[in-house]
Amino acid sequence: MVRFSVSKIYLGQDWFLQIIAGIVTILTVSELYKRANLFISVGQITLIYIIAYFAFFVIHEGSVETLKWETFIWFVLCGLATLFVQPLIYAYEKLFGLVSDVSLLELSDTNSKLLKELSNKAPGTFHHSLNVANLxxxxxxxxxxxxxxxRVGALYHDIGKMKSPTYYTENQSTGINPHDELSSKESARIITDHVINGIEIARKNNLPDRVIDFIRTHHGTSVVYYFYMQEKKDYPETEVDKLDFSYPGPKPFSKETAILMMCDSIEAASKSLKEPTSTKIEAFVENIINKQIEEGQFLNANITFKEIQSIKKVLKHKLANIYHLRIEYPE
Structure with missing residues (x-):
């Protein structure tokens, strides 16, 4: 009976020790953007095991006379053994379709093959992507x-423009616009096709599905408004079908993809601002994002109006810094 009670006590201590170590593990490995963080995390977990085990032993036995000190050596060796889990992260991600912080950090490297190719073939698009990533x-x-x-999603969201870079204004350095020789429908198709082309390029280069989601959703089901209005102007007596000028979708379905849609639209349209002031920028940001809300682009994303207001505030502040604006004081 005594042995049974003692074994139950040790079992309870063991469970409690594992729970404490598990909590520490969750808290310390949430952001492993640097390899050094893995060593720090393993050290913290090992230290918690040692301290907790020592405390439980002293509480239960009342002294350290019968403590087996070699147990602590085993704790340290087990801690060091966990460092070898790093190579398994890649296999684990591929098996379950996950993306770790380490993988995201690698993908964010602008010297990677795909981003280098983007910067060479479509330098204007690459610069736009960097600005969107920061916003x-x-x-x-x-x-x-x-x-x-x-950030990673923003860096890769426009890689589809590499297929025909000169059809996008940010890459038209010569002043020649190839759209001048095309109909509005043909131009709209080329513009919207950069989403499909981007998905194909991303899959060919083995980008994770979570990154491809940003390529698929960054325009949602919005309309290529310029060519849509051009078509209506050219054929005033004909009813123009919006679907011929719309992106295939889907709409953003997470906070992150919704953020990208807002920042992408704001950054691209900000190039057309003439003599920007704080008042103009505030109205500019409000109009673009409010239009996206009215079109229902964020209905599938778990983002609140309060969060959208916070994003508007950040974008206004960032654009004001980009254009080096001062606060407008009342006269």
Whole structure:
């Protein structure tokens, strides 16, 4: 009976020790953007095991005379053994379709093969993607979204433009616009096709599905408004079908993909701002995002109006810094 009670006590201590170590593990490995963080995390977990085991032993036995000190050596050796889990992360991600912080950090490297190719073939698009990534990361941090994921998604969201870069204004350095020789429908098709082309390029280069989601959703089901209005102007007596000028979708379905849609639209349209002031920028940001809300682009995303307001505030502040604006004081 005594042995049974003692074994139950030790079993309870063991469970409690594992729970404490598990909590510490969750808290310390949530952001492994640097390899050094893995060593720090393993050290913290091992230390918790040693302290907790020592405390339980002293509480139960009342002294350290019968303590087996070699147990602590085993704790340290087990801690070191966990460092060998690093190579297994890649296999685990592929098996379950997950993306770790380490993988996101690698994908965010602008010297990677795919981003290098983007910068060579479509330098304007590459610069646009960098700006969008900075805006999206700041917005994600503001509302507690996954900043690293949205940054990576922003870097790759327009890779489909590599297929025909000169059809996009940011890459037209010669002043020649190839759309001048095309009909509005043909131009709209080329513009919207960069989403499909981007998905194909991403899959060919083995980008994770969570990153491809940003390529698929960054325009949602919005309309290529310029060519849509051009078609209506050219054929005033004909009813123009919006579907011929719309992106295939789907709409954003997470906070991160919704953030990218907002930042992408704001950054691209901001190039058309003439003599920007704080008042103009505020109205500009409000109009673009409110239009997206009215079109129902964020209905599938778990993002609140409060979070959207916070994102608007960040974008206004960032654009004001980009254009080096001062606060307008009342006269």
């Amino acid at each position: 999206a990361e700041a917005s994600a941090n503001e509302i507690g979204a996954n900043a690293m994921l949205v």
